[in-house]
Amino acid sequence: MPDLSSDTGVMDKVQNVLNLDDEDIISYIFIAPAMLFIGVFILLPILFNVFLSFTKWNVVGPIEFVGLTNYIEMFQSPEFWGAFGNTVYFVAVAVPLTIASSLFLAILLDQKIKGLGFFRTAFFSPQVISFVAAGLVWVWMLDANKGLINYLLGFLGIDPINWLQSTVWAMPAVILLTVWRFAGYFMVVYLAGLQGIPESYYEAAELDGAGKGWKSFIHITWPLLKPTTLFVTIMMLFFSFRGFAQFHAMTRGGPMGSTTVLVYRMYELAFDKFNMGEASAVAVLLIIISMIVSRVQMNLLGEE
Amino acid sequence: MMSVSDTGTSAKLKKIAVYTVLIISTIVVLFPFFWMVSTALKTRSEILSQSISLLPNDLNWGNFARAWNKTNFGRQFFNSMFMSLSVTFGQIITSAMAGYAFARFEFKGKSVLFAILLATLVVPFQMRAIPVYTIVAKLGWLDSYKALIIPSLANAFGIFLFKQFFSQIPYALEEAALIDGASRWQILWKIMIPLSKPAAVSLFIFTFSAEWNILFKPLVLTRSEAMRTVQLGLTTFQSQFSTNYSLLMAASAFVTLPVLILFLIGQKQFIQGVANTGID
Known part of the structure; x- marks a missing residue:
């Protein structure tokens, strides 16, 4: 110095x-x-x-100023609205499912149990595998002919489903992988939240006859976890909203664009079609939405 | 109200129920890992057979060597390791320095800069990939280690982590050192950083695993086979051997191994890191 x-x-x-x-x-x-x-x-x-986002540019040629053209083209293209819808679908299902499964796992661990460390490590472990590697495992388990899932469904008399080639099933498959990977992560957050609830609250409820069952969950656990749930919701909103690798590994946005989310659309526009202008317009939209969500988060967390 | 003996039995039943659900959940969560390794050890004919067995008939460790040799995984491991370690150590240095300033100094523009840093957290690489690609191309760095490393050398997350940690360290230690004539620079490296090992370890684990697992950055900023990282390599491997599942699973397994080992060594810090950053 x-x-x-x-x-x-x-x-x-x-x-x-x-x-x-x-x-x-x-x-x-x-x-x-x-x-x-x-x-x-x-x-x-x-x-x-x-x-x-206000220019037309194909990477090799000159950058040309075009005003709002990219935004107009973006909002007029059916592919954009398809990707928008897919993003909403993905986020709207993945976020609540992740909340439910992470809270479920956390409540399981918030008991007097032996081997807490082992179970916590086990539940957290999907967090260490990349979306690419995990995606490949999922692709294999969901393989239409030789995959384990269809094999098991066969015992229930269900005909093989062509999961990743189906416009109906491809998105749920990617959602499942996403929830699997993040549930253990947010379980840790919920576990910290649960351990912050004083035991005396439950004891009081027990005297009132509520016990530690469903009733006390509705009246004590869930309301007291509201700040934690809010945090988990926002973080998972971000994590799912920016999701890319799980789509690239499992579906490459297909079949027929049914798993093309906005980030994937931006990637295709920019690095497949070299339409940098319109891709930038999508990116600007993504950034604006992220900023709004974080603004809402700060306001809500500020109130707590 | 239940009688005492009833509570005893119901407590026992409840315990059995809890452990049953715990064990089933564990199996469901860990199954994909098991299936990855099990498939990696199977022969091709076992995979193509009509009936599926959970365990391989023989342990075909050769699949790992075959997958490794099918493409240049050695080079890809080196690339990923070099990128992840450089970015991680770079971020620890830039974050510790900036975190120290934000924790201990009052300076003009501090709150504005801090707010700007906060805002950058919500703009991940994929949302600025186009301009970063353009800047990197203009600098002539495309398809090089510079492209993979330099754009990631600082991150607001690390700065917050260190700022928070430094704020909890009592002033007295620094004051004594200042009186002894130490400079701020010396205090940071000789006193504050050694005391902040937990923060540094958390950041190491977080950044290393994020970099090791990243796909978008090498996908956009590299072109040649020689510059591929493991995750990008895995996706091209997938396109080449799309149905040879034992090779694909073997490759997935060894690509996962470094972060898995890191996790098993530092699981406490891994999980604690989430809990800490999660609550604050």
Whole structure:
């Protein structure tokens, strides 16, 4: 760390003009590396993205300013609305399913049980496998001819289902993988929330005859977990909204676009069709939606 | 109200029910891992046979070697390892420095900068892939380690983690060092960082596994086979051997192994990390 006070001339002048004290200068030096990388590769790209969304550009040719054309084309294209619908479907099913399964697992573990550490590790473990590797396992289990799922369904007299080639079943299959991968992660969050509820609340309920069953869950556990649920909901909203790898590994957006979510649409437009302008318009929309969600989150969490 | 002996029996029944559900849930959650390894050890004819058995007849470890040699997985492992370690250590350094400033100093623009950092958290790589691709291309870095590493060298998450951790360390330690004539720089590296090992370990685990598992970045920023990371390599392997499931599962298994080992070594920090970042 250079001694700044001995730095003569220029530095002092800058310091005087901006009215900065030594602590300001030291702070800026400490945050400089982080701010440099974040500035160039996060902040600048966000602004550049907005700029590109007003242009037509195919990567090799010149960048041409076209005003709102990309947004008009985006909102007029049936593929966009298809992707929009798929995103809503994916998020609207994956989020509540993840909440339900993670809370279920957490409640299971929030008992006086032996081997808590083992079960917690087991439930958390899907978090360590990549969506690509896990997706391949899912593809194999769901294989129409030789997959385990159809084999087991055969015993119940159900005909083989062509899961990933079906416009009806492909999305539920990807949702299942997503929920499997995140349930253990949010279980840990819920477990911390559950352990924050004083035992005396349940004891009081027991005296009133509610016990530790369904009734006490509705009247005590669920209401007291509201902040945790809110947090889990928002985080899972983000995690599912930005989902890409599970689609790339399992369906590549197909069949017939039935699993093309907005992020996948943006990827295809930009890196398959080299329509950078319209792809940027989709990206801007994704960023705006994310910002709104995080704004809502801050307001809601602020109230709690 | 139940009698005492009734409560005893019902408590026992409840216990049995809880363990039954626990064990079934564990089997369901772990089954895909089991199926991955089991399939990786089966022969092709076992996979194509009419009846499905849970365990392989013989342990065909050779499938792993065959999958490894079918494509350049050695190179891909090196690429992923180099990228993940560089990004992780880079982020620990930039995050510790910035986190220290945000935790301990008052400076002009602090709250504005902090708010901006917060906002960047909701814009993941995929949502800025187009401009990052363009910037990286303009810098002439496409298809290089620079492309895989430099754009990820700082992240707001790590800064928050360190800021939070540093804020909990008492001032007294630093004051003593300041009186002894230590500079802020020395205090950060000789006092604060050694005290913040849990934060550094959390960030290491979080960033390393995220980088190891990332697909979008190498998909967009690399082209040649030589620059492929394991996740990208796995997707191309999938297109080449789409029905050779024992090879695919063997490849999936060894691609998963590094993070799995990290997880088994540091499971406490892994899980604690979620609980910490989850609540605050």
